Amino acid sequence: MTSLAEFLTRADTIARDGTALIRAAHSRDMLDAARVALLGRKQGQLTSLMALLTGLPNDDRRSAGAAINATKLTLEITLTEAEDALGPPIDVSRPGDLTMPGRDAWKGALHPVSAVIDEISGIFRELGFTIALGPEAETEWYNFGALNFPPDHPAMEAHDTLYLTDDTLLRTHTSPVQVRTLQSYTPPIRVLCPGNVYRRDFFDATHAPSFMQLEGLCIDEGVSFVDLKATLSEFARRFYSDSSRVRLRPSFFPFVEPGAEMDVEVDLGDGKGPRWVEILGCGMVHPNVLEAAGIDSEKYSGWAFGMGPARIAMSRHKLPDIRLLYDSDVRFLEQFAR
Ligand code: DAH
Secondary structure, eight states: OOOHHHHHHHHHHHHHHHHHHHHHOOSHHHHHHHHHHHHOTTTOHHHHHHHTGGGSOHHHHHHHHHHHHHHHHHHHHHHHHHHHHHOSOOOTTOOOOTTSOOOOOOOOOOOHHHHHHHHHHHHHHHTTOEEOOOOSEEEHHHHTGGGTOOTTOGGGSTTTSOBSSSSEEEOSSSTHHHHHHHHHOOSSEEEEEEEEEEOOOOOSSSOOSEEEEEEEEEEETTOOHHHHHHHHHHHHHHHTOTTOOEEEEEEOOTTEEEEEEEEEEEEOSSSSOEEEEEEEEEEEEOHHHHHHTTOOTTTOEEEEEEEOHHHHHHHHHTOSOGGGGTSOOHHHHGGGOO
């Protein structure tokens, strides 16, 4: 025989200890175990308490029943809160759609201008050229004086050249690397000099204030214009196609004599057929340049060229605007990630 007071104390204890048990559960398994221990139909603590109901006097059964219901409600609410706190259950019966295509990995890619520089460097490497680099901040002497520019040449004006101080500037071309190479090495010399150059130009569809150039230099005993034309024609055949024709037009640059511009016949694929496209300036290195760098111009001779890889990338990919190459727009650049 149980008294009502005893019954109510037991109900209270179950509510208090049960709440603590549920709150201490930190996994779904622990929560399930607590639910069975407290509310399980057969062995649950509440079920055992209910079995004692029949031992109570009739008048006390109503209050005892209410205590059972209150305890049950408390435990159920606490269980629901604890479940919510654990987050949504993982549905292990559905591991996802295994037939879905895999997510494409982001493939990095070389910038189209870097790709052109790499390809040209590869061709010239096969022809015996190594890479030489020089500083982007230069003195007036390396950028102009040693390259046989007369002291009053218009290119030296501040409206064309970005000066850093009276005497130092951002190089306007990669030709100063010719002078530095001639000063540091004795012929035979065969180098390719890629690098950034700077000009006070507007940034528009065809000009950029900073762009890449690729300079070539070949100096040895007995090098002639024949070597220049043969090497550059061979380069054009390897870079464009076996049947590519080139032509040289006389031109003037202070650091070469004679000087020329070279065109290649290319089909831009616009339905207009093959046409002549200018790709570089070149010539026989002026004796004054050799002498300024301390090379005996009676003994040695050679040729040089300079080209703009951005323009080559533009004609190769039919780009209408040079700014595409500098915008870093992934929608444009990812087209080169193959
Ligand atoms: N430095 C010239 C320029 O920026 C390009 C050039 C022309 C380089 C003829 C050469 C050359 O080496 O022989 O316009």
